[in-house]
Amino acid sequence: MTQSPPDPPGTPATGPAADQFLDWQALPARARLLFLLANAPPLAFACALGGSLLAKLGAVLLDADGAGGLPMVLVGAALGLLIGGGLGGMLGHKQFRHTYWRLDPEGLAVRRGRMWLRETRVPVTRVQHLDLKRGPLQRRRGLATLVVHTAGTRNSSVVVPNIDFDDAQFLRDRLGRQIDLDHDD
Structure with missing residues (x-):
């Protein structure tokens, strides 16, 4: 009875060794950044836009002649970027941690x-x-x-x-x- 040589390191398993995929497989750690990049920038941009619009609305409501509205808009956009980027990063991290696959x-x-x-x-x-x-x-x-x-x-x-x-x-x-x-x- 002849045995086939073992697969070289790094090659996916075939045959009986393919049973390793019967359990739920987590994504590799190097995929985390791609989930963060997929979620954080769009959410940061949306929150920055919303923050600047809310700040502009606040400036208009508080100051009838509109003076001093630009600093409030910039602060609103900066806060929106920070909050949205943080929320997007958390969402991407959660998606990464809770995505699994298996082959049976x-x-x-x-x-x-x-x-x-x-x-x-x-x-x-x-x-x-x-x-x-x-x-x-x-x-x-x-x-x-x-x-x-x-x-x-x-x-x-x-x-x-x-x-x-x-x-x-x-x-x-x-x-x-x-x-x-x-x-x-």
């Missing part, structure tokens, strides 16, 4: 959230095709986004964001092989 013999599952837990399950028989997306920041950090397109119209794709690139390739290949096996029957 029936298919792929993605779990998001803590208070409002949302678990999406994709049976292998419903997978139509798979895409890997890698933006510049993802490539730099060795990450990828796996998009699983499914049969049906509602929620017809499931996204697993910012997972390890090797894991994303493994999932794509494994689910793709399952699709081929199902079509051969």
Whole structure:
């Protein structure tokens, strides 16, 4: 009986070692920054705009001739940036910490959230095709986004964001092989 040589370090597991993905898998730590960047700047901008508008409204209501309104608008925008950036950073951190995925013999599952837990399950028989997306920041950090397109119209794709690139390739290949096996029957 011949044994196949072990996989080199860093390659995704195949065969019996693929059982490592039966448990829920957390995102790699290097994905945290991408979640922060996805949430903090837009929320900071929105809060800065809202803060400056509220400050302008306050300046108009407090000062009938409008003098001294610009400093209040700048202070409102600065406070909005700080508050919005902080809230966006907290939201991104929470999204990162509470996003998990797993692969089992029936298919792929993605779990998001803590208070409002949302678990999406994709049976292998419903997978139509798979895409890997890698933006510049993802490539730099060795990450990828796996998009699983499914049969049906509602929620017809499931996204697993910012997972390890090797894991994303493994999932794509494994689910793709399952699709081929199902079509051969």
